[in-house]
Amino acid sequence: MSQDPAQTGPAGNDGDDDVYDEPIPMMQSLIDNPFLLLFLGVAMPTVLYIVWGVMEIVGIPIAK
């Protein structure tokens, strides 16, 4: 599955290398990573909604 860099590289881009010099900002690369988002999207509600909620229910005292 190795790719020829000429196929996808900047060759077809009038040699405008400036565009490629700019690093991808951290937030953009974070948003471009679906698996990181998958982890966050499952972890957030699991901790904040389910785990917190279940802990509160377990902690309900016994009636006198």
Place this chain on the structure above:
Amino acid sequence: MAVNRNFRTCPSTGLVYHEPAEKLIRWNAVAGVVSLLVGGVLALLVTLTRWPAVKLLPPDWFYLALTAHGLDMLVFWIIFFEIAVLYFAASTLLKCRLATPKVAWAAFWLMIVGAIMNNIAVFKGDSSVMFTSYVPMGAHPLFYLGLILFAVGALVAVFVFFGTLVVGKAEKTYNGSVPLVTFGAITAAIIATFTIAAGAIILIPTFLWSVGLVSHIDSLMYRTVWWGFGHSSQQINVAAHVSVWYAIAAIVFGAKPMSEKVSRTAFVLYILFLQLASAHHLLADPGLTSNWKIFNTSYAMYLAVLASMVHGLTVPGAIEVAQREKGFNKGFFEWLRKAPWGNPCFSGMFISLVGFGFLGGISGVMMGTEQLNLIIHNTIYVPGHFHATVVVGTTLAFMALTYFLIPTLFRRELMFPGMAKWQPYVYGLGMSAFSVFMMGAGTLGVPRRHWDMAFSGAAMPHEFPGTAYLMMGLMAVSGLAAIVGGAMYLAVTVGSVFLGKKIQTPGFAHVPVRKGMAPPPVWGPAAVAPSGGHGTIGLGGFVAPGTFVLAMVFLVSFILYYFVNWKYLSTVWPLS
């Protein structure tokens, strides 16, 4: 074994279909529409029973029909269609082969078996436990098993979607970031993963309880975890139908997102916070603290509401910019007046957007407020709200998308185009009125999931005011209009798919990996100006002034309605 790399390009849209993906998208969509048909017939029965002047079904049949209606619509119709949307967003929009079609077929059949099993359990008559199946009321074991199989199938399908993203990246079928619509689909898939996991955590023990292997399921624990499934599954819909809005804006108008950054960040807010709103259902429950309730019900300071308000601006905003660039640049609203109102793809999407925002969104945030929930919980206001979100919002958006998919995906000409033109209006406006009257009846205290608001046979019946009966009657009439709209949709889609005139297009051809790679990118100059540079359109420095005016109208309605309800709350008995 060789990977199927057969693709075809739709000549009129330029979209690329992978052969196995196309088949899977079609079959999942068809399974969804069949569920919609069953759910629609049940909707008619439920509506006619809740119409006090008609009261069609006896109570046992009513609760049976209501249970099946909830499941067939909220779960089976919507999730089948969503799987179709996911495959479309990954395979077609990334011009990429679908990962592991065989596994995707296994997922499809698991979902089919699960859906049928669950329906059989309900129609047998001993599982009229509603969509929510709250313990300790028990259903037949097949009821839970069917849901579990369906959920497992859906989860596998979601993994096929993620696998396809990996394939697309590895085979370089696109450059840079995925399209915004695909990103919205990723959001839906992430929410689906949490949803199905929560469902498994609670439904598997409940299944074991139903066969006698577990002795007790705590009702509060059940409601808490179950709503992680039940409410989040509706949040999949939100992410999915917002993606469909963006897709239709792109398809019909060639609209560019106003800003990739804003729209994608709004989707990220969905991923992080939308699912917390499962707490909406537990605001009137004992034992959970106000800290937990306030934090979760507000999606951590309403950050997911902020995201919806952003999408609500950027989707019509993108349409407005596209229209103004085409020359409809006069005044505030020429772009909207000159929109293609006769195209059901657009009109359906626009009614979905407005209905979801004004009716579903405002009512949902209002009743999801910790204290305001006291005057709403379990009244018929609640189904009023979610018929505005899930039916006017999601179902209508999916219907609108279907009008686009029939020619390009099914390669059939639309049958009954005149009927199709009117369908979104009949359905969308009927359903909107239906929701509004339900909310009206709910404010007067009419309970949801209730066979007889006159309490026949009760020793101490409550007498609702005449206006409540009037509201329920109007609700039923509007519901019938919506059902007619639903039948129009079914007539058009089923007619077109099976009997429509075939569109001859070039067939599938083998495309090797190298030929399937995206052409070398032509990046625009490094970002300095908004992409495209809007030039001289708009008014007063605003490129989309009309949309901004609409947004302000929305905000003012929201604020007024929100505080009217606080005012009303302040008049009821003090509680602490």
Place this chain on the structure above:
Amino acid sequence: MTAIHSPTDRVWWKQPLDRVEGTWIVIAFVWCLVMFFMMPYWHIYGKQNLSNEAYRTTPEAYMAKTQAMVDKYTVRTVTEQNIPVVHPVPGSDVYLIARLWNFWPVLELEEGQTYRLHIMSTDWLHGFSLQPENINIQIHPGYEHIVTITPTREGTYSIICNEYCGINHHTMASKLYVVKPKKG
């Protein structure tokens, strides 16, 4: 490119916002904060907040407490089933059982007085829906929920079940009487 194509900018994160978007985000965010802070505000300054006080208990223990109250405060009975009507002293603990398919007993409270109302189900989930006030609370089996309640207007109110609880759900309704306080 459109939303169904990949972005044409390699780095789209640094695109400046359109003014219309930026303005709207600020306005919407302020509104979100207002809505968020309304909830804690109402806990401090508002009068209608649902108590979270609850205890885990058994149907038998709860039934015993309710029976003790009924034995002490019953003033009359209503309907053919002779459901007791209790008139407890203001400020006291008042017990209400929800079960298939009735509420027991019937409560008679005094206007302007405050009570600690205990509610629990002894079987399935039920709903406490006070009409026409339209106050709605979920009732769980096994959780004794204590709500401090102050009836403000005399009259005959209804309590209806608004959580689906089976075939006779629609018959599950009761009354709550609010009377003027007795003089002296």
